[in-house]
Amino acid sequence: MADRFKGKVVIVTGSASGIGEATARRFVAEGAKVVLVDRNKDTLEKVAKSLPADQVMACAVDVSESRAVDGMVTAVVDRFGRLDVIVNNAGVHVGGDPASITDEEWRTVMSSDVDGVFYGCRAALPHLEKTRGSIVNTASVSGTGGDWGMSPYNAAKGAVVNLTRALALDLGKKGVRVNAVCPSLTRTGMTEDMMGDKELLAKFAERIPLGRVCEPEEVAAVIAFLASQDASFMTGANVAVDGGVSASNGQPPQE
Template identity: 35%
Template sequence: MSDIAASARTVLVTGAGGGIGRGICEVLAEEARASGRPLRLALHGSRISPALESLAAGLSGPLVEAWAFAADLTDTDAAAALVGAVTGWAGRLDCLISNAGQSRPGKLDSLSDAEWQQTLDLNLRATWVLARAARAALGESRGNIVAVASMSGLSPHPGYGAYSTAKAGLVMLCRQLAQEWAGQGIRVNAVCPGMIRTPLTESVYQDGETLRQREALVPLGRIGTPRDIANAVAFLAGENAGYITGVALRVDGGISDGMLNLIPGRPDKPAAAT
């Protein structure tokens, strides 16, 4: 244990090495230093890579201690052991941010059983396993869970049948946990990102025309950033959201509610001349 107080807030972030996960960790560290409240950050990856270790080292400093952990979250025992390792390291757990996931394309009639199961295991079942393992520690700290879902879990996403189904299940899982665990003071919420520009999606946005077309779909006129999602996650994970539980917060620039904007023939969008 470092010289950071044993009472320091402890947060586990899964999938910490990716674009959104990294953004979440950076925002949490910034908030800790700004508020003066010590923070322990447990950074999870499927393996302890040099990049994950570098992120942990870069975040560690005044008021913040970050450490890298590895686990295969599709393995029930490994996921539960991750929570045990984090609570053993820090002595407590105040927040679980379940961010790890995988967007697997594939129409429902073309997916193999293995592809279907792997998508649901990582995007849905892992959060349930982690939450179950963390319940006692979160009950002691009156902590909370924030899961990163997707706008694909709020509306069907053709061509991403397993992913959309898993994220829809994740939203309902959070609502269910929020009701079942509220009596223990545990809050559970979800964040549903829209189109976000991350290292994994960057190749798509290298095409200027694709970028322009996607931006045109978003009422706010731009593609989201990892920090947009991180700010929402940090809010729901923080004390200012202390009376919020069971919500699925859309962070999508308005696109989910903007589909009617695309219909030709509106007064401000006349139908094409024939």
């Protein structure tokens, strides 16, 4: 694998599992110094210990707390002297009947999935300007279209999609690119219960042209591309990593 990120410093939030862990491993494999960020300290440390000690730094941080995010970014730059990429991947999911969603559940999703993305971008920006670096946000196909029973998550990911566009406009002349990935159903801890439901997976497979769920490593590969100089003229893009789901107009398949 090419050392596209040799000498680069990358922050990946939500990196204790799933897409975040796969992304952190991808950047390490491509030569980067990677900062693993997650609020789950025990799991985060296990991931960190499985990677080369001279390439990783673990920070137990809740991205919904702006001061904690600011402090984390400062600590990263103090240690490594620079910052080249931030991947804002941390997020949570709450669903259900809209009438039953509590204030606390709504704020939990918004504070992690939207506030956390903005806090990461804001804290990283002064350092990314110096390196002409890159931001990659994890959105979702749930941010480009609606789902049944997922209104808080849909609202949050929709915000990330348009925040990505807006930041790309504001930061382009500063030399900072901002893009996002929009995965469909991916095999992660968040979707673990769904992975055991064969009937549900069959329904998804029917709607996904490639006929299967996404693996976190497949999303990580696109994130690494967007962060690299291979994507040097890409900014403001929300890239579907969805097996073709978004190619459909919503009508059912016909034999």
